[in-house]
Amino acid sequence: MSSPSSDSDAVGVVGDAGRVTVEGVSQRYGSGKDRVTALGPVDLDVEPGSFLVLVGASGCGKSTLLRLLAGFEQPAEGRVTVSGEAPVPGVSAGVVFQQPRLFPWRTVGGNIDLALKYAKVPKAERAERREGLLHRVGLEGTADRRIWEISGGQQQRVAIARALAADTPLFLLDEPFAALDALTRERLQEDVRRVSAETGRTTVFVTHSADEAAFLGSRIVVLTRRPGRVALDLSADLPRSGIDSEELRRSGEYNRLRAEVGRAVKAAAA
Numbered sequence: 727m728s729s730p731s732s733d734s735d736a737v738g739v740v741g742d743a744g745r746v747t748v749e750g751v752s753q754r755y756g757s758g759k760d761r762v763t764a765l766g767p768v769d770l771d772v773e774p775g776s777f778l779v780l781v782g783a784s785g786c787g788k789s790t791l792l793r794l795l796a797g798f799e800q801p802a803e804g805r806v807t808v809s810g811e812a813p814v815p816g817v818s819a820g821v822v823f824q825q826p827r828l829f830p831w832r833t834v835g836g837n838i839d840l841a842l843k844y845a846k847v848p849k850a851e852r853a854e855r856r857e858g859l860l861h862r863v864g865l866e867g868t869a870d871r872r873i874w875e876i877s878g879g880q881q882q883r884v885a886i887a888r889a890l891a892a893d894t895p896l897f898l899l900d901e902p903f904a905a906l907d908a909l910t911r912e913r914l915q916e917d918v919r920r921v922s923a924e925t926g927r928t929t930v931f932v933t934h935s936a937d938e939a940a941f942l943g944s945r946i947v948v949l950t951r952r953p954g955r956v957a958l959d960l961s962a963d964l965p966r967s968g969i970d971s972e973e974l975r976r977s978g979e980y981n982r983l984r985a986e987v988g989r990a991v992k993a994a995a996a
């Protein structure tokens with residue numbers, strides 16, 4: 727075994743599996759007088775398997791940071807790593823967006839199969855993997871349904887299953903429940919927390935909502951207005967075992983955390 731210091735330059739070492747690091751990262755768009763600094767500088771070190779919620783006002787750079795973590799774009803400055811390496815689109819992270827972005831002419835199962843195919847799962851194994859993924863998101867037996875036949879909440883469940891199709895260390899969600907009604911949103915919040923814990927993926931979830939952040943996060947990071955920087959970084963140790971979601975939402979700890987995050991989001995946006 728080598729010492730931690732000698733591991734720090736190594737890539738893909740076991741201890742780094744699922745770790746996300748963001749070092750001095752800034753992002754800019756446009757050029758000349760249209761140049762905008764959207765984000766940063768930001769530093770973050772995200773523990774493998776943790777559930778990080780990013781909160782901040784509209785336009786503060788939350789989606790920008792998520793795209794950098796997914797490897798969809800490169801930072802103007804600084805460095806992002808996932809499991810010790812630069813993120814690779816489709817390999818490092820499964821991503822869920824605000825809209826499900828499914829193929830409407832394919833069935834539920836057809837949408838999942840396509841993701842399994844891109845993930846290079848052998849054809850013979852796809853049916854079993856597909857059923858396992860649908861079961862994980864509470865959609866067992868729906869593989870033959872058409873996308874337009876299922877509700878918005880169910881479509882978002884398919885999008886979650888699709889994001890889990892490849893065996894990625896990272897699970898990213900960008901305001902995935904913003905378009906859903908309150909009851910559906912609460913159910914999906916519970917399910918996404920369970921899925922994240924069951925699959926052991928490091929999860930980064932973006933939201934505007936202090937309630938959602940307090941309910942979901944094992945760590946909550948509030949960003950300032952543009953260019954987004956870390957305004958507050960909290961570890962949220964709410965009691966979770968032996969307590970159901972309703973009890974958690976009624977608890978003093980949850981309500982204090984929710985109020986603290988709400989105040990920080992307002993102050994950071996000012």
Ligand SMILES: Nc1ncnc2c1ncn2[C@@H]1O[C@H](COP(=O)(O)OP(=O)(O)OP(=O)(O)O)[C@@H](O)[C@H]1O
Pocket residue numbers: 755756762763764782783784785786787788789790791934952
């Ligand atoms: N490709 C781009 N080209 C130019 N400007 C961009 C681009 N992407 C983002 N921006 C700008 O960068 C800033 C941050 O955008 P971003 O989408 O990351 O914010 P956000 O926090 O996700 O906002 P929202 O909560 O509204 O989704 C905004 O001012 C946005 O207009």
Ligand SMILES: [Mg+2]
Pocket residue numbers: 788789790900
């Ligand atoms: Mg956004």
